[in-house]
Amino acid sequence: MSQSHAAPAAVLPCDVRRDGDRLFDVAMWCLGQDVRCPDGNVLLRHGLVREPRPPGVEGQSAYQGRLGDGGRLTLWGFGALCDTCGATLFVPRDGFVPRWVEG
Template identity: 35%
Template structure:
C-alpha cells in the first residue's frame, strides 16, 4: 500500500511533524535501524555483548518464530530490546520504538506482557495527543537516545572502533564512510532536547 493509500500512517506522521521536523524523524529512523543491526551483531559476538552488558534473555518457545527478548533494568528504568524494536521505560511509563520507521507509541509498563516475541504483542501503545503526552514522548525519546549513546560508548570501550565498523559493514554500507554511532546519538540527543525545551516553554 502506498503512503497516499494509508490515511492512518499519514495522520500519525502529520501528528509527529507538528513537534518534530520530518528531517529529524528520518535521521532518527536511519540511525535506529543501523543501531539495531549493530546490536544484532553484538548478540552474535562470542561473548554476547548484551549479556555481558547486563541484559537478561528470554527466547521464544519456538526458535523459528519470533524474536528473543533482552531486558535491562537499573535505577532509572528499563530497556527492552528485540530484533523489531525497543521499549524505553520508567517505573510506570514506556515508549515503544519500532525498527524501520519513526512512530513512537506511549504505553503503560503494566500493560506489557512479561514475554513478548512479536511486534503485535506490544499492546496498548498510543500516539501522543495531549500536551502532557507529547512532553512524555519527548522525554522518553531523549532518555532512549542517551541510553543508546552510553551503550555505544561501552561497546567501543570493550571491543574498539574497528569492531563496530566491521559489525555495520553488512548493512548496505560497503564503501560508505564509517560513522560513530555514539557521536551521532549525541548530536541527535541535542536536537531532541532542544525540541523538548521548546515544548516545555509552550506549556508554561
Template identity: 35%
Template sequence: MHTAGTRGLGSLSSTDVQPLEPPSDDRWIETAEALMHDECWCWGQDVLYPDGNLLIRYGLERTAALGADGRTAGYTGSINDRGGVWLRGAGVFYSSGSGSGIFLGRYDMRPRVITRDAPPLDTWIERGLDAFPLATASEQGIATACLLVPEACAWIAAYEHWITEAVGVEHREECLERWARGETPAGEFAQRWDALGRGFRTETLFLS
C-alpha cells in the same frame, strides 16, 4: 531483570566525544529511522561476537518469550528498580519506571506510548507497533515521549560508547562490512544517538 551497563542515562560528556549537531525537527524521524535500522543490525552482530554475546556482557539478559522462528525474541535489562529497556530486532521499548513506556521502531521511529513499565511482548511480537497508540494521540502521550525519547537515545548512546571502550571501533567497522544498507559511520553511533536525544522536541512529533 539485570541492571544493564554502568554509565546511566546521561548524555556523553564533551571529554568523551565531539558532539554532533542534532537533526532539524523535519528531519528527525528520517534520521532516527536510518540510525535505528543500523543499530538493530549491530545488536544482532553483538550477539554473535566471537568472544561472547556483548549484550549479555553489558548486563542484558534474554527474554523468556520466543519469536515466530523459535529464537530469542529480544534482550532486557533494568534501568532502575522499576523501569527497563527491551531490545528486539524490530526496535526498542524503554521505561524509566514512572508508569509509562515508549516504543521506538526499526522502521517507524514515531514514538508509541503505553501506561506500563514493561511491554506486552506477545502483542509486540505478534502484532507489531500498530497495536500501540502514537504519542500524538493524547497530551499525556506527548509529555511521555518528550521525557522518555531523550532518555532512550541516551541509553543507546551509552551502550555504543561502551562498545567502543570494550571491543574497539573495529568491531562496529566489521559489523558494517557485513551490512550493505548501513548509513552510519562506525565511529559515530554514540554521537548520533546523543544528538538525536538532544534534538527531540514536542515539535518533532508533529512534523513526522
C-alpha cells in the same frame, strides 16, 4: 503536569524522523551483531538478560536490562521498549515513530 500522549509523528519534524530512522536502524543492526562476537554474546556480557520466546511462538528473543531508576529497557530486532518513571515508550525499528503505550 500531565504527560502528553500526542502522536509523535505530528510532533517530530521530518528531518528528525528521517535521521532518527537511519540512526536507530544502524544502532539496532549493530546490537544484533552481538551473536557474531568471538567472545560471546555482548548484550549478555553487559548485563542484559535474554528472554526466550514462549514454546511454539515464532519470532525473536527479547533482551531486557534494568535502568538506574528502576525502569527497564527491552530490545528486539524490530524495536525497543523503554519503561521508566511510570511511562512506557516503544520505538519501532522501521519508521522511527516513537509512541506511548499502555503499560
